[in-house]
Amino acid sequence: MPAKDAKAPAKNAGRGADLRRADTTEGPPPDRPEQIRNIALVGHSGAGKTMLSEALLAATGAISRMGSIAEGTTVSDSEPAAIHQQRSVALSVVPLGVDGVKVNLLDTPGYGEFVGELRAGLRAADGALFVVSAVDDIDAATSALWAECESARMPRAVVISRLDHPRADFEAALARCRRAFGDAVMPLYVPLGSGTAAAGLLGLLSGTVSEPVLDNPVPVFRTADDAERAASETARSALIEGIIAESEDETLMDRYLAGEDIALDILIQDLETAVARASFHPVLPTSAETGLGVAELLETVTRAFPSPAERQLPPVTDLAGAPAGLLGCDPEGPLAGEVVRTTIDPFLGRVCLVRIFSGTLREDTAVHVSGHGLADRGHEDHDSDERVAHLYSPMGSSLRPVPYSVAGDICALTKLGTAETGDTVSSKELPLLVQPWEMPEPLLPVAIEAASHGDEDVLARSLGKVAAGDPTLRVERNSETHQLILWCMGEAHAEVVLGRLRDQGVNLHTVDVVTPLRETFAAAASGHGRYVKQSGGHGQYAVCDIEVEPLERGTGFQFIDKTVGGVIPGPFIASVEKGVRTQMQKGVAAGFPVVDIRVTLLGGKAHSVDSSDAAFQAAGALALREAAATTRIQLLEPVSEVTISVPEEHVGAVMSGLSSRRARLTGTTSTGGDITEIAAEVPDQELLRYSIDLRALTSGSGRFSRTYLRHEPVPASAARPAAKA
Numbered sequence: 183m184p185a186k187d188a189k190a191p192a193k194n195a196g197r198g199a200d201l202r203r204a205d206t207t208e209g210p211p212p213d214r215p216e217q218i219r220n221i222a223l224v225g226h227s228g229a230g231k232t233m234l235s236e237a238l239l240a241a242t243g244a245i246s247r248m249g250s251i252a253e254g255t256t257v258s259d260s261e262p263a264a265i266h267q268q269r270s271v272a273l274s275v276v277p278l279g280v281d282g283v284k285v286n287l288l289d290t291p292g293y294g295e296f297v298g299e300l301r302a303g304l305r306a307a308d309g310a311l312f313v314v315s316a317v318d319d320i321d322a323a324t325s326a327l328w329a330e331c332e333s334a335r336m337p338r339a340v341v342i343s344r345l346d347h348p349r350a351d352f353e354a355a356l357a358r359c360r361r362a363f364g365d366a367v368m369p370l371y372v373p374l375g376s377g378t379a380a381a382g383l384l385g386l387l388s389g390t391v392s393e394p395v396l397d398n399p400v401p402v403f404r405t406a407d408d409a410e411r412a413a414s415e416t417a418r419s420a421l422i423e424g425i426i427a428e429s430e431d432e433t434l435m436d437r438y439l440a441g442e443d444i445a446l447d448i449l450i451q452d453l454e455t456a457v458a459r460a461s462f463h464p465v466l467p468t469s470a471e472t473g474l475g476v477a478e479l480l481e482t483v484t485r486a487f488p489s490p491a492e493r494q495l496p497p498v499t500d501l502a503g504a505p506a507g508l509l510g511c512d513p514e515g516p517l518a519g520e521v522v523r524t525t526i527d528p529f530l531g532r533v534c535l536v537r538i539f540s541g542t543l544r545e546d547t548a549v550h551v552s553g554h555g556l557a558d559r560g561h562e563d564h565d566s567d568e569r570v571a572h573l574y575s576p577m578g579s580s581l582r583p584v585p586y587s588v589a590g591d592i593c594a595l596t597k598l599g600t601a602e603t604g605d606t607v608s609s610k611e612l613p614l615l616v617q618p619w620e621m622p623e624p625l626l627p628v629a630i631e632a633a634s635h636g637d638e639d640v641l642a643r644s645l646g647k648v649a650a651g652d653p654t655l656r657v658e659r660n661s662e663t664h665q666l667i668l669w670c671m672g673e674a675h676a677e678v679v680l681g682r683l684r685d686q687g688v689n690l691h692t693v694d695v696v697t698p699l700r701e702t703f704a705a706a707a708s709g710h711g712r713y714v715k716q717s718g719g720h721g722q723y724a725v726c727d728i729e730v731e732p733l734e735r736g737t738g739f740q741f742i743d744k745t746v747g748g749v750i751p752g753p754f755i756a757s758v759e760k761g762v763r764t765q766m767q768k769g770v771a772a773g774f775p776v777v778d779i780r781v782t783l784l785g786g787k788a789h790s791v792d793s794s795d796a797a798f799q800a801a802g803a804l805a806l807r808e809a810a811a812t813t814r815i816q817l818l819e820p821v822s823e824v825t826i827s828v829p830e831e832h833v834g835a836v837m838s839g840l841s842s843r844r845a846r847l848t849g850t851t852s853t854g855g856d857i858t859e860i861a862a863e864v865p866d867q868e869l870l871r872y873s874i875d876l877r878a879l880t881s882g883s884g885r886f887s888r889t890y891l892r893h894e895p896v897p898a899s900a901a902r903p904a905a906k907a
Contacts, residue, residue, distance in 0.1 A: 215491040215590030219285045222303045225313035227292035230343035237470035241399035242278045257578035258289040263678040273299040275576045283484045295672035298654030302522040306537040309337040309487040316350035320362045322883030345380045346469040369465040386418040394473035428456035457486040490590030497617040509540040513588040517541030519607040524651035544586045550613040553605040566600045602650040624669035625873040633689035644686040662698040699774040700818035703732045707813035711805030724797035726786035730809045733778045740780040750786045754798040761802025770810035818893035820866040826886040830856040843868035
């Protein structure tokens with residue numbers, strides 16, 4: 183927004199202290215949603231989101247000086263994994279106070295594998311700042327995210343960052359933004375100079391130049407000279423026409439084209455309205471290092487972005503799933519909040535970030551915690567009544583006590599024993615469920631084992647805590663291979679998850695993932711099972727003869743009795759079948775279950791005293807193993823139906839990669855724009871690390887989903903030694 187009044191974005195900023203963080207005391211929390219702005223910082227990793235949040239915190243006096251990513255001293259990135267990787271790996275909330283408005287900045291990770299944290303941030307936000315580097319290109323994932331926000335009608339602005347970089351080019355970056363995001367993206371300000379010479383911003387509407395001052399959050403303002411005005415006239419005219427095109431006053435364009443000067447306050451009002459309804463997207467040049475554009479960005483956020491009261495809330499139901507009616511962002515309404523992030527603090531225990539959609543949450547209040555709809559991720563439905571002892575306002579990893587939190591605000595709760603990310607917090611008298619947000623499917627399996635028997639209990643407890651805070655993580659105990667599998671979004675996500683487990687004192691190591699194969703008979707075979715034991719007293723006696731035939735894929739198991747003359751008494755025929763089934767589960771070659779066979783019981787012998795159910799079970803198992811030893815056993819591997827969505831320019835590389843994975847292409851479909859969907863049938867063994875390879879092939883823009891299709895014979899060229907864990 184034009185800094186027409188030259189307002190300081192913060193008053194009495196605390197500076198000069200020895201500590202980087204300012205005094206942790208703050209004023210009373212807002213008591214109306216109109217005093218709150220929830221803004222998500224989104225963009226590709228390395229675009230400058232975290233340092234921009236540091237600059238905004240310093241400019242408003244929330245911290246005494248900016249931290250450093252390299253030194254691990256930023257407010258947003260305090261987790262060990264973030265410091266180690268030198269990039270955000272989790273959602274972080276940093277509040278700012280700007281002229282009586284509380285701005286909750288939600289710093290989200292830019293790396294694609296942490297998309298769960300990104301979506302949580304967007305769920306809690308009412309607007310988004312797309313941070314784009316003035317040096318780098320806009321990646322396909324950022325363009326796709328813009329399209330998602332467009333479909334949700336979320337207000338957006340574009341922040342072109344890193345203008346202090348020697349290779350920074352504002353005009354080129356602006357052109358990239360307009361190509362990626364559309365013509366409704368227009369600059370409100372243009373930098374004077376470029377790279378390290380960018381010393382000020384010219385407001386296109388106001389004609390005022392702001393110049394940052396070292397160690398002072400308030401820039402110096404002056405009137406643009408004639409040369410500066412002339413150089414920006416084309417951009418100014420385009421901006422005014424863009425604003426007028428969004429105006430509800432249909433006469434405004436005719437008046438402008440007729441030569442009338444439209445009043446600045448009318449243009450600003452129409453601009454603010456268009457931004458709030460997500461039809462116009464201002465571009466703001468910034469530099470976190472020099473403070474360029476920080477004051478203008480704060481003014482835009484507080485004046486143009488909507489308050490929570492102006493945004494529609496997600497659907498809400500009762501615990502039975504019946505619609506609970508439309509809730510408003512009303513501090514006096516029924517309590518409805520959502521846990522958008524859960525962490526485990528070694529001293530405070532479970533810490534939950536909660537976005538309050540309706541009502542007011544106060545200290546020492548009984549609440550109902552509900553979690554439904556994530557059973558497929560290992561989060562079983564749960565309901566419990568708990569008591570909120572203390573409320574906090576989060577500042578990164580720091581917590582500041584507050585007496586209450588109203589609708590529209592974001593707070594932190596501690597020591598809720600059952601709360602998990604995605605849960606609903608509501609009143610005990612009127613329990614509610616907020617519809618969960620969409621989560622991507624984790625597709626990278628990582629098999630882990632406790633380092634010792636004594637570590638198994640610690641691993642189980644710690645896994646529950648880590649999974650409670652990460653809905654993109656799926657924990658699976660494979661019933662066939664008996665491996666403990668962590669399904670992650672990618673290698674970086676897996677590294678973070680394993681790091682969190684080790685930080686909780688878990689000794690573990692990773693092992694190769696075993697694909698759950700099947701076994702079947704390649705040809706018919708006969709087997710003789712003889713189980714005879716005489717050791718004095720009551721013995722064991724059972725003899726059976728079987729024939730085994732392979733069946734078509736998916737047929738299952740058939741057992742046929744063709745004995746005659748009662749050579750095996752009726753009750754023991756069922757015992758033979760039970761023994762065969764037990765051996766089928768154990769496997770006959772590599773330890774995987776046997777499927778798709780017909781077993782025919784042809785004959786046998788029994789003893790009037792020594793025959794028993796256990797003896798004929800053992801004989802049946804022996805007969806199946808003997809039959810297997812006389813023929814070839816075919817291994818069957820699982821095959822999945824895979825759908826891959828990629829930009830058009832990567833289709834060739836992706837299809838070539840699939841052919842090297844023994845895939846069968848079944849079709850391609852254009853889904854609009856430049857996105858193509860590729861359908862294929864791919865063996866699961868070839869998909870173990872496909873999420874990593876697809877990211878590399880498509881620069882992070884490719885996505886895929888998978889559904890189990892069937893088991894097929896493993897070709898000789900792909901056969902490899904495999905054993906059940």
